[in-house]
Amino acid sequence: MLIVLVILVFVLLGIADFPELISKKQWKETIILGVFYAGVFILAILQVTRGEIPSPMMAIHYFIDKCLHMSFPPPPG
Amino acid sequence: MTLSPNGAGLRASECGLVSMLSAKQLSYASALFIVASSLLIKAVYVFSLQDSWLSVLVAILISLLVIGVYGMLGRRHPGMCPVKLSEAVFGRVVGKVVAAMYIFFFLSLAILNLEDAGSFVTVSILPRTPVTIVYVMVIVVCAMAVSKGHKMCMYSTMMVILVAFIFVLNMLLLFNKMELENFLPVLTQPPKNYFLAIFGLLMLPLCEIFVFMIFAPDMKKPEIIGSALKGGIFIGGFLLFIIVVRDIAALDGYLQYTNNPTFSSIRLIEIGDFLTRLEILYASILITTFTFKISVCFYAAIVGLARLFRIENYHIFIGIFGVLIVVATRGVFESTFEHNEWKRSAPIYSTLFLIILPIIMLLVSYLRFGKYPQKRQAASGGENAGTDGGNDDSADYNPNRAPGET
Numbered sequence: 001m002l003i004v005l006v007i008l009v010f011v012l013l014g015i016a017d018f019p020e021l022i023s024k025k026q027w028k029e030t031i032i033l034g035v036f037y038a039g040v041f042i043l044a045i046l047q048v049t050r051g052e053i054p055s056p057m058m059a060i061h062y063f064i065d066k067c068l069h070m071s072f073p074p075p076p077g
Numbered sequence: 078m079t080l081s082p083n084g085a086g087l088r089a090s091e092c093g094l095v096s097m098l099s100a101k102q103l104s105y106a107s108a109l110f111i112v113a114s115s116l117l118i119k120a121v122y123v124f125s126l127q128d129s130w131l132s133v134l135v136a137i138l139i140s141l142l143v144i145g146v147y148g149m150l151g152r153r154h155p156g157m158c159p160v161k162l163s164e165a166v167f168g169r170v171v172g173k174v175v176a177a178m179y180i181f182f183f184l185s186l187a188i189l190n191l192e193d194a195g196s197f198v199t200v201s202i203l204p205r206t207p208v209t210i211v212y213v214m215v216i217v218v219c220a221m222a223v224s225k226g227h228k229m230c231m232y233s234t235m236m237v238i239l240v241a242f243i244f245v246l247n248m249l250l251l252f253n254k255m256e257l258e259n260f261l262p263v264l265t266q267p268p269k270n271y272f273l274a275i276f277g278l279l280m281l282p283l284c285e286i287f288v289f290m291i292f293a294p295d296m297k298k299p300e301i302i303g304s305a306l307k308g309g310i311f312i313g314g315f316l317l318f319i320i321v322v323r324d325i326a327a328l329d330g331y332l333q334y335t336n337n338p339t340f341s342s343i344r345l346i347e348i349g350d351f352l353t354r355l356e357i358l359y360a361s362i363l364i365t366t367f368t369f370k371i372s373v374c375f376y377a378a379i380v381g382l383a384r385l386f387r388i389e390n391y392h393i394f395i396g397i398f399g400v401l402i403v404v405a406t407r408g409v410f411e412s413t414f415e416h417n418e419w420k421r422s423a424p425i426y427s428t429l430f431l432i433i434l435p436i437i438m439l440l441v442s443y444l445r446f447g448k449y450p451q452k453r454q455a456a457s458g459g460e461n462a463g464t465d466g467g468n469d470d471s472a473d474y475n476p477n478r479a480p481g482e483t
Contacts, residue, residue, distance in 0.1 A: 013396040021393065029388055033397065040401045043408075053408035057185065057419055064422040072273055072421040075123040 002048040010041055097297040098227055100305035105237045106230035107286040107309025110373060112240055112316050113190075113366035114282030115339055116197055120420065121321070122332040125274035127260050129321050129332075132271060136278035137314035143284050144310055146435050148303015151290070153442055153450050156299040158291045160381045166438045166445065173385065175434065180381040182430045183288060184402070187374035189423075191215060191406045192416070194367040201340055202360050212403045215368055220399045222372040223379065224392060227295040229372055236369070240362055241316060247355070248323045250346045255326035280424035282317065283310060284431040291377040375402065 014037065021030045047053050065071040098106075118129075125132045154162055159179045164172035194215055195208045203211070222229045286306055293299045320339055324332060327342040335341040343356045379398050383391035410416040442450065 009400065013400065017393055017396060028386070029390070029393060032386055032388070033393055036394070036397050036401075040397055040404065044400065044404045047404055047408055052411060053404070055409050055411075055415075057189070057409050058415060060426055061419050061422040064425050065418075068425070070422075070425045072120070072277070072424065074421070075120070 003045065006041075006044045006048055010037065010044075013037075096228070096231070098230055098292055098295050099297055100301050100308070102231050102234065103289060103292060103296065103302065103305040104308030104312060106233040106369075106373070107289050107306055108237050108312035108316065109233045109240070109366055110286055110289070110370050111282050111309065111313025112237070113363070113370035114285070115317060115320050116193060116337060116363060116367075117281050118278065118317070118321070119336065119338060120277045120281075121274045122324070122338055124270040124277070125266055126332065127262075127325055127329075128264060128266060128271070129274065129325060130260070130318065131264075132274040132278060133314070133318050133321050135271075136275045136283055137310060137318075139275065140279055140283040140310050140314070141307060143279070143432060143435075144286075144303060144306045146432075146439055147287060147290060147306060150435060150439055150442070151293060151302035152300050153439075153446075156294045156296070158293050158381065158384065159287070160291075160384045161294075162290075162438060166442045176381065176385050179430060179434075180378055180385065182427075183291075183374050183377040183381060184398075184405075186285065186288065187219075187371050187378060187402050188405045188409055189419075190367060190371045190374060191402060192409055194364065194371065195406065196416075197337070197360075197363065197367075201337065202357070209403070209407060212406050215364075215371065216375075216399045216403050218368050219372040219375050220395050222368070223376045223395055226376075227292050229369070229376070230289075230292065233369065236365070237312060237316075240366065243358060243362055244316060244319050244323075247343055247346065247359070248319060250348060250355070251323060251327050251342065254345050255323070256329065257326070259326050259329040277424050280427040280431060283314065285427065286310070286313075287431050287435070288373055288377045291380055375399075 017033060018030065021033065043053050061071070121129045121132055150162060151157075154165060157165060160176040163175035163179065166172065167175055191212055195211045198211045199206060199208045286309055289306060289309070290302065293302050296302060296305075324338045324342045327345055328335070328338055331341065332338050340356055340359065343359045346355045375398065379394040380391045382394060383389070410419065
């Protein structure tokens with residue numbers, strides 16, 4: 001059900017964005033936007049089906065905390 | 078076609094068709110941005126307890142120094158946003174990498190703030206509402222604001238006045254619950270705790286107004302962006318100070334145990350039997366300011382991206398980035414534990430973008446272009462007249478355009 005909703009949202013957004021770009025022959029914009037659409041679509045589908053997506057923020061936290069040892073200490077008490 | 082730093086053909090100020098941002102409008106907008114973070118200052122209370130008011134004052138003073146660096150960048154390269162600034166200072170390749178990092182930073186701010194707004198709404202106001210519904214509703218409003226462009230900042234003056242009025246009113250209504258003894262004893266925490274509190278304040282609410290550098294090309298006088306941001310620090314910092322003083326005076330030791338001290342202190346307001354439950358007023362203010370903050374970060378991310386790819390119409394990214402922000406916000410933290418863990422790293426993460434990179438940019442700008450980059454530009458423009466010179470960034474440097482622009 002959620003997958004259908006995700007596909008519907010992407011189709012509606014695509015209808016709003018792409019026809020104008022293609023009619024104006026703005027190919028660079030079309031390609032860049034297409035790449036973002038594909039990436040976000042994959043993320044959305046991953047989230048709906050697997051329930052989780054890789055979090056860059058946790059990777060950054062891991063780097064700051066475990067590699068740099070610079071994160072704030074846990075709150076006192 | 079001539080591209081401008083704001084990616085809209087001629088500079089907006091030159092064509093005179095678009096209403097530009099004044100320094101005062103930018104000051105109020107950045108103050109509103111700071112006030113939106115009042116939910117995120119719990120760490121200050123945790124580390125400096127009843128001395129948090131002192132931490133706020135010191136953090137405001139230090140932030141003025143950091144804003145001074147932004148101001149110097151703004152004066153040396155007037156009308157340049159962080160994306161164009163990176164390209165102009167570091168050159169085409171390294172500049173694009175740094176610009177992409179800034180875009181990621183702005184996007185991450187939008188995601189993290191949306192996460193905070195969603196948590197606040199579902200924990201404090203609408204506990205049975207699925208958080209995704211809150212995310213979608215907020216991001217739809219943000220997308221509408223972003224579609225208006227820099228005009229979203231023009232109405233913040235009224236909002237700041239309203240917020241200030243409500244904060245002062247809250248303080249007056251809480252007067253019977255406030256105790257001056259709650260501020261005592263003074264300076265009893267270890268110095269490290271004050272450092273952590275001040276550093277946390279500096280990075281999370283105060284210096285985050287660096288995001289407003291994205292509006293540099295949309296200002297009437299872009300060279301005074303530093304002064305405008307300093308004005309924002311004064312107004313926003315003062316409002317933050319009022320919040321902290323009120324919370325300490327009203328809550329005392331309970332400060333450490335509540336997740337949202339500001340919300341808890343307003344819950345204490347009880348005048349007779351009729352003037353109670355005023356927290357909903359604060360919640361409305363907080364959601365509005367959060368929406369504004371997310372809109373500014375959302376705008377900075379997609380406008381930055383459009384300028385990086387030299388795309389004139391940033392509107393094409395609004396829909397897809399709105400979806401990306403919702404998807405990423407849902408997946409950024411799997412649990413409250415992860416969110417709390419992130420809060421320990423957030424100030425360090427921000428330091429790279431808000432202090433280290435701006436200082437490096439300023440140093441490199443001095444090294445490459447000397448004391449007067451605009452004179453250098455005029456001189457090199459004369460020498461290079463009629464020549465190609467397209468590949469030498471230092472020779473054809475123009476502070477109002479990034480390398481590669483024609």
